[in-house]
Amino acid sequence: MGKTFLLLAAISGLLAVAIGAFGAHGLKHRLAEDLMAVFQTGVQYHFYHTLALLVVGLLLLQYPQASLFNYSGWLMVAGLLLFPVSLYLLALTGIKWFGPITPIGGLAFIGGWLTLAMGIVKYIK
Numbered sequence: 001m002g003k004t005f006l007l008l009a010a011i012s013g014l015l016a017v018a019i020g021a022f023g024a025h026g027l028k029h030r031l032a033e034d035l036m037a038v039f040q041t042g043v044q045y046h047f048y049h050t051l052a053l054l055v056v057g058l059l060l061l062q063y064p065q066a067s068l069f070n071y072s073g074w075l076m077v078a079g080l081l082l083f084p085v086s087l088y089l090l091a092l093t094g095i096k097w098f099g100p101i102t103p104i105g106g107l108a109f110i111g112g113w114l115t116l117a118m119g120i121v122k123y124i125k
Contacts, residue, residue, distance in 0.1 A: 002060030042087030
């Protein structure tokens, strides 16, 4: 699973850079200031949790049987699919329906960090 999370982190990082550049250069003068801030929040959380997923992947290479790290990785992936993507869609479309999806992604991130912490306590001596 470690290699899978490393690959997903690499792809996520690539997307975070591309989406961030698109926002900075392609949307700067097209989005209202408040929607641009929403988009930028998505990019920030995208980057932070890409790095977290990278750490989880590296930990799983070292501790391949650590199920808590595995759960953490999948929760981070779920959060990456829900949190920043919902913010990107909200900013780009203005459709408010995407807003309530964001906290679900936030809960996935919280769960990912919690299981990461639990795994560190349990597996790392």
